[in-house]
Amino acid sequence: MAASAIRQAGTYFGRSLPRRAVLTVPSSDWKKLTKLPTFTNTDCVVLDLEDGVAESAKQLGRENIFRYLNESASNINREICVRINAVTSNHINDDVKLIKDLSTSIDCLFVPKVDSVDDMKWLANRLGSKCQYNLVLYCESARSLVDLRSILTTASSLFSLQGVVFGSDDFSVDAGINGRYTLEASELTYARQKIVTTCRLFENAQPIDMVYINFKDLDGLKKQAEQGAAWGFTGKQVIHPQQVPIVQAAFSPSEWARVWAKELIEAYERHEKEEGKGAFTFRGQTMVDKPLLRRARYILNMAP
Numbered sequence: 234m235a236a237s238a239i240r241q242a243g244t245y246f247g248r249s250l251p252r253r254a255v256l257t258v259p260s261s262d263w264k265k266l267t268k269l270p271t272f273t274n275t276d277c278v279v280l281d282l283e284d285g286v287a288e289s290a291k292q293l294g295r296e297n298i299f300r301y302l303n304e305s306a307s308n309i310n311r312e313i314c315v316r317i318n319a320v321t322s323n324h325i326n327d328d329v330k331l332i333k334d335l336s337t338s339i340d341c342l343f344v345p346k347v348d349s350v351d352d353m354k355w356l357a358n359r360l361g362s363k364c365q366y367n368l369v370l371y372c373e374s375a376r377s378l379v380d381l382r383s384i385l386t387t388a389s390s391l392f393s394l395q396g397v398v399f400g401s402d403d404f405s406v407d408a409g410i411n412g413r414y415t416l417e418a419s420e421l422t423y424a425r426q427k428i429v430t431t432c433r434l435f436e437n438a439q440p441i442d443m444v445y446i447n448f449k450d451l452d453g454l455k456k457q458a459e460q461g462a463a464w465g466f467t468g469k470q471v472i473h474p475q476q477v478p479i480v481q482a483a484f485s486p487s488e489w490a491r492v493w494a495k496e497l498i499e500a501y502e503r504h505e506k507e508e509g510k511g512a513f514t515f516r517g518q519t520m521v522d523k524p525l526l527r528r529a530r531y532i533l534n535m536a537p
């Protein structure tokens with residue numbers, strides 16, 4: 234496993250570590266854990282202790298994670314993360330103990346239902362004063378969405394903040410969306426776009442889109458994943474192996490885009506160096522300046 238190497242590299246959004254398909258695996262299900270080496274095409278797996286695990290199976294989940302990370306995870310050459318329970322839950326003390334026992338072998342800590350700045354301070358305090366964990370947090374309530382900027386400011390001062398996952402299902406209930414949201418999820422447009430925009434204020438924070446729980450509907454998944462990518466999300470939570478290739482593809486730049494980005498960066502550097510120009514015409518029609526240069530760098534950073 235690339236665990237400590239990833240953490241020490243100070244990885245951050247845009248520079249190295251893509252998290253396109255973020256696959257959640259219930260930690261209480263040993264059989265599912267042992268299947269992970271076969272899912273070679275997912276960037277990131279999250280061993281879940283929260284909603285995917287029954288109340289009565291939380292301790293089994295912790296024991297499985299401990300065993301898995303100590304015995305088997307070295308066979309998996311990609312990011313392995315753990316999702317703990319919410320800091321306000323009855324399970325948090327046992328989860329924190331597990332994380333401390335495992336500290337060198339977790340690539341990134343996923344923290345659900347972060348509602349306030351105080352949640353982040355509490356967790357950092359419990360994990361220790363020199364808190365060097367990579368952290369992805371979930372925005373799953375109206376309060377969390379409204380206060381997201383402050384929460385991320387605090388999170389990035391206490392942890393190595395890596396991303397925000399939109400927890401759409403809990404958010405819908407909390408925000409009072411009447412009944413279940415529709416398949417198109419138009420009720421969630423504001424929340425999704427606010428998360429992307431707020432993440433952009435923080436260099437390292439990847440916006441990770443909502444889960445598509447109707448996991449057998451692969452056409453619907455493709456549509457929603459492509460929409461999320463177009464809106465600026467960098468990845469998407471997935472719950473089933475069949476969802477992985479569709480989501481990985483949706484969040485990967487096309488060959489056309491990669492060639493465009495490479496040529497644009499070369500042209501920018503040439504114009505800047507040889508002619509002292511920061512704006513010029515590219516491929517005969519497009520005016521290039523700094524924003525397009527940033528876009529081109531972003532595309533190349535997202536390329537596998």
Ligand code: 1VU
Binds near residue numbers: 284448
């Ligand atoms: O072919 P095999 O029997 O060897 O394997 C099955 C199955 O075990 C495996 N598989 C998985 N392996 C690892 N991670 C997974 N998440 C996963 N899902 C399935 O793939 C083979 C085919 O599976 P299947 O089509 O027979 O599906 P199952 O009936 O086994 O499982 C379906 C569910 C949805 C229950 C399963 O995919 C699952 O548990 N997914 C994760 C659920 C989860 O983590 N929920 C919490 C996160 S979502 C959230 O918090 C907001 C709503």
